[in-house]
Amino acid sequence: xxxxxxxxxxxxxxxxxxxxxxxxxxxxxxxxxxxxxxxxxxxxxxxxxxxxxxxxxxxxxxxxxxxxxxxxxxxxxxxxxxxxxxxxxxxxxxxxxxxxxxxxxxxxxxxxxxxxxxxxxxxxxxxxxxxxxxxxxxxxxxxxxxxxxxxxxxxxxxxxxxxxxxxxxxxxxxxxxxxxxxxxxxxxxxxxxxxxxxxxxxxxxxxxxxxxxxxxxxxxxxxxxxxxxxxxxxxxxxxxxxxxxxxxxxxxxxxxxxxxxxxxxxxxxxxxxxxxxxxxxxxxxxxxxxxxxxxxxxxxxxxxxxxxxxxxxxxxxxxxxxxxxxxxxxxxxxxxxxxxxxxxxxxxxxxxxxxxxxxxxxxxxxxxxxxxxxxxxxxxxxxxxxxxxxxxxxxxxxxxxxxxxxxx
Numbered sequence: 340x341x342x343x344x345x346x347x348x349x350x351x352x353x354x355x356x357x358x359x360x361x362x363x364x365x366x367x368x369x370x371x372x373x374x375x376x377x378x379x380x381x382x383x384x385x386x387x388x389x390x391x392x393x394x395x396x397x398x399x400x401x402x403x404x405x406x407x408x409x410x411x412x413x414x415x416x417x418x419x420x421x422x423x424x425x426x427x428x429x430x431x432x433x434x435x436x437x438x439x440x441x442x443x444x445x446x447x448x449x450x451x452x453x454x455x456x457x458x459x460x461x462x463x464x465x466x467x468x469x470x471x472x473x474x475x476x477x478x479x480x481x482x483x484x485x486x487x488x489x490x491x492x493x494x495x496x497x498x499x500x501x502x503x504x505x506x507x508x509x510x511x512x513x514x515x516x517x518x519x520x521x522x523x524x525x526x527x528x529x530x531x532x533x534x535x536x537x538x539x540x541x542x543x544x545x546x547x548x549x550x551x552x553x554x555x556x557x558x559x560x561x562x563x564x565x566x567x568x569x570x571x572x573x574x575x576x577x578x579x580x581x582x583x584x585x586x587x588x589x590x591x592x593x594x595x596x597x598x599x600x601x602x603x604x605x606x607x608x609x610x611x612x613x614x615x616x617x618x619x620x621x622x623x624x625x626x627x628x629x630x631x632x633x634x635x636x637x638x639x640x641x642x643x644x645x646x647x648x649x650x651x652x653x654x655x656x657x658x659x660x661x662x663x664x665x666x667x668x669x670x671x672x673x674x675x676x677x678x679x680x681x682x683x684x685x686x687x688x689x690x691x692x693x694x695x696x697x698x699x700x701x702x703x704x705x706x707x708x709x710x711x712x713x714x715x716x717x718x719x720x721x722x723x724x725x726x727x728x729x730x731x732x733x734x735x736x737x738x739x740x741x742x743x744x745x746x747x
Contacts, residue, residue, distance in 0.1 A: 369627025
């Protein structure tokens with residue numbers, strides 16, 4: 340490849356910067372729900388297309404709205420008076436000459452129901468109102484799928500993406516914390532802990548400050564006193580988690596300060612507690628959209644460059660908004676792992692609409708070196724890029740088979 344540019348990047352590694360901000364929207368956050376559901380629908384639809392037509396057909400399902408319902412949380416168990424509404428968008432292939440129509444909405448609805456059933460313990464998918472704003476794709480974008488004469492389709496967009504590696508200690512801790520709060524063991528110990536978790540981390544020097552929001556499920560809490568007693572118990576459990584995590588990973592944070600459900604106000608009854616009926620704020624407090632959540636690495640890292648493309652729901656064979664978005668992170672991680680002497684790696688990929696997806700318009704690899712960059716590092720990074728693009732079809736296959744997830 341003659342359009343790969345590898346150079347040293349003159350910036351202070353994020354972990355050495357004096358201030359770092361990292362956010363993680365957890366499994367039950369409305370935005371993460373939208374990303375996860377729409378990506379699951381893309382995988383299901385891709386498999387249906389392959390089963391019926393032998394190839395993934397045009398679709399871009401990267402638009403959706405999860406409209407919050409109306410609930411009345413109460414100690415001991417509240418009620419849902421208006422259900423959540425999930426609107427699917429935006430384009431797919433419904434008909435192929437000589438074949439029966441594809442039930443796109445049926446596939447989308449069944450897939451969404453299955454996702455809710457498997458991931459949110461207290462949401463009954465049968466109560467959600469599902470609507471479809473998915474329509475047939477435009478002629479020129481759909482026609483890309485009819486032009487394939489070689490190994491790869493042409494890109495259906497002109498788009499730029501960026502990935503990075505490795506995670507900083509702060510980023511890794513934020514991910515580990517949310518994973519811990521979603522673990523079966525934690526939910527077994529604290530069934531009242533809902534899936535809607537958000538973590539905001541602020542690191543100033545070696546001091547870490549965490550604000551943790553976690554929806555609590557009202558049916559397990561019979562009084563305000565019980566709520567705050569349980570909150571204190573979970574707060575202490577978190578202290579143990581941080582101590583174990585620091586020791587296991589040999590971290591050097593001087594202090595880890597944290598608050599759980601900071602809006603709580605004792606003495607105000609249900610209104611002073613983060614109570615939910617279903618364990619997610621999507622029931623009443625907050626709506627969700629695709630692309631407003633985590634990046635493909637699972638976080639929202641404000642110290643990093645970030646692309647505007649949402650990976651979730653885009654088709655995995657021509658839409659570089661998905662393919663390049665995930666590939667940029669894969670490249671960064673491979674270069675960091677395979678090329679000695681890297682502190683950080685940033686990879687930028689730019690496509691041009693109509694150009695085969697294995698022929699990016701440009702690839703930029705930026706290395707923050709440990710102590711300078713040499714010709715061997717440059718050549719090794721170029722080799723990684725060439726190898727990934729040579730096997731791009733395998734990577735795309737892992738996307739439409741759901742092996743490589745585009746949502747964390």
